[in-house]
Amino acid sequence: MGVRSRFATMVEAHRVLGVLQSSVATVFRSGGALVDGQNSRSFYMLSFRDLGTRSCGFIVSLLLLDVCVSSGQDHWLAGTGRSEITPTEPLMMAGYASRKTPATQKNIDLWAKVLFLEDPEGNRGVLISLDLVGIGRGLSQRVCKRIQDSFGMERGQIAIFTSHTHSGPVVGQNLAPMHFMLADAAQQKNILAYADRLVDEIETAVAMAIKGSRPSRLQWGSGKSTFAVNRRENKPYETVDERRASGTLAGPVDHDVPVLTARDLDGKLFAILFGYACHATTLASATWDGDYPGYAQAELERSYPECTAMFWAGCGADQNPLPRRKLELARKYGVALAQAVKDVVASPMPVVEPELSSNYVETPLELQEIPDQEQLDQTVKSTNQYEASRAKLLQTQMLNGGGVPSTYPYPIAVWKLGRDIDFVHLGGEVVVDYALRLKSELNGTRTWVAGYANDVMAYIPSRRVLAEGGYEGGGSNVYYGLPGLWHPESEAKIISVVHEHYSKMNREKP
Numbered sequence: 001m002g003v004r005s006r007f008a009t010m011v012e013a014h015r016v017l018g019v020l021q022s023s024v025a026t027v028f029r030s031g032g033a034l035v036d037g038q039n040s041r042s043f044y045m046l047s048f049r050d051l052g053t054r055s056c057g058f059i060v061s062l063l064l065l066d067v068c069v070s071s072g073q074d075h076w077l078a079g080t081g082r083s084e085i086t087p088t089e090p091l092m093m094a095g096y097a098s099r100k101t102p103a104t105q106k107n108i109d110l111w112a113k114v115l116f117l118e119d120p121e122g123n124r125g126v127l128i129s130l131d132l133v134g135i136g137r138g139l140s141q142r143v144c145k146r147i148q149d150s151f152g153m154e155r156g157q158i159a160i161f162t163s164h165t166h167s168g169p170v171v172g173q174n175l176a177p178m179h180f181m182l183a184d185a186a187q188q189k190n191i192l193a194y195a196d197r198l199v200d201e202i203e204t205a206v207a208m209a210i211k212g213s214r215p216s217r218l219q220w221g222s223g224k225s226t227f228a229v230n231r232r233e234n235k236p237y238e239t240v241d242e243r244r245a246s247g248t249l250a251g252p253v254d255h256d257v258p259v260l261t262a263r264d265l266d267g268k269l270f271a272i273l274f275g276y277a278c279h280a281t282t283l284a285s286a287t288w289d290g291d292y293p294g295y296a297q298a299e300l301e302r303s304y305p306e307c308t309a310m311f312w313a314g315c316g317a318d319q320n321p322l323p324r325r326k327l328e329l330a331r332k333y334g335v336a337l338a339q340a341v342k343d344v345v346a347s348p349m350p351v352v353e354p355e356l357s358s359n360y361v362e363t364p365l366e367l368q369e370i371p372d373q374e375q376l377d378q379t380v381k382s383t384n385q386y387e388a389s390r391a392k393l394l395q396t397q398m399l400n401g402g403g404v405p406s407t408y409p410y411p412i413a414v415w416k417l418g419r420d421i422d423f424v425h426l427g428g429e430v431v432v433d434y435a436l437r438l439k440s441e442l443n444g445t446r447t448w449v450a451g452y453a454n455d456v457m458a459y460i461p462s463r464r465v466l467a468e469g470g471y472e473g474g475g476s477n478v479y480y481g482l483p484g485l486w487h488p489e490s491e492a493k494i495i496s497v498v499h500e501h502y503s504k505m506n507r508e509k510p
């Protein structure tokens with residue numbers, strides 16, 4: 001609690017200083033006339049009078065203005081933090097059901113990283129990237145509550161992104177029917193302990209980011225990288241090299257690489273936030289690894305010393321890095337993605353004005369074909385261990401009085417960075433159709449669409465993919481423990497909520 005309280009005090013002091021700076025700047029911009037103000041300025045008038053004469057107050061105002069010019073007024077305040085989250089105990093790996101042995105070795109470390117932003121109006125945001133397969137609703141809520149309590153933030157000011165690496169640990173109850181529910185008691189204990197540790201590590205990284213925040217300039221750009229392949233349309237995967245060479249790869253893809261950079265006022269680059277829409281499934285070994293997003297971040301941090309590179313996964317639920325399954329390929333894709341980012345960084349990048357709007361909503365999405373008690377009683381006896389384990393999970397929910405839910409509180413956030421960037425955060429494993437649609441309906445490469453954000457509860461098929469079926473269309477829901485398939489209107493509902501928030505933000509900030 002001591003650490004948290006100290007940071008809360010620091011954050012509050014920082015907020016008050018921001019108001020002070022802003023108010024003094026207003027006084028000075030208005031001609032430096034030290035007259036009684038009708039608004040917050042009057043607070044400073046009192047302070048100045050306490051100091052003695054008006055001239056004394058005026059000198060103080062000049063000094064404060066100097067502080068304000070050199071410490072963030074009309075600039076972003078930005079800071080980064082990080083905490084290593086590689087498991088220290090043997091732990092089950094997440095993402096593939098086939099790996100039954102806890103991992104003990106690592107190729108590279110896994111990280112929780114944070115970018116803290118604050119605009120001159122005091123609007124704050126915390127963007128968290130995790131080298132993990134996903135995060136479930138319960139753990140996400142715990143992380144957010146800790147940040148809200150410790151740093152005085154609101155839920156709408158927090159965004160959690162996961163890279164979806166399949167070489168990371170089981171994360172609490174995420175993918176419970178495949179992992180947690182089939183683990184033995186000792187492993188379950190380790191899984192829960194790791195989740196506890198994660199909350200602490202993320203808090204540490206957020207504290208570091210707030211503490212290190214400094215006047216900054218943000219810029220944005222968009223590059224390309226082409227290793228993502230539509231995994232539904234190009235089977236067998238052995239043909240991918242040939243198809244790529246002949247230009248006959250099929251199916252929708254999103255090869256954009258959105259990039260946000262933060263530099264201090266001396267021009268030193270200290271943060272890069274970048275995204276890409278592709279499964280982090282190059283590897284399936286029994287060794288901790290961040291997969292291509294981990295190698296891309298490491299490569300960028302090698303190239304730009306003292307820079308924190310953070311990855312967010314786009315709508316890559318139906319995209320794979322192909323070919324795959326070799327360590328050198330994970331490295332190769334990481335380096336290729338990093339190169340796309342470097343190309344953007346080396347080119348002229350538009351400035352992102354210091355204006356931040358953010359929000360977060362949960363909208364109920366309907367599920368269909370919900371099993372009743374009798375069906376669940378039958379399914380728990382199934383020889384399919386995942387079906388049986390999902391049925392047990394749903395029975396527990398029934399016993400706890402909630403019944404089997406027929407809707408899911410689906411998380412959607414839209415953040416506006418400056419006047420250019422609309423950053424949409426969608427929960428779940430979102431197929432590429434969503435990103436392509438939102439970019440085409442909103443602002444192309446200025447619309448960034450993250451999947452795997454805030455709560456990864458299932459695949460999120462488009463209406464097209466739902467109708468086609470297959471793993472992404474609904475076959476995967478059993479591994480996540482969802483009781484049924486998504487309703488065909490889910491896509492329309494998600495898109496309409498994004499539009500609603502987009503319109504509201506753009507009305508507020510014309």
Ligand SMILES: [Zn+2]
Pocket residue numbers: 164279317429
């Ligand atoms: Zn996946």
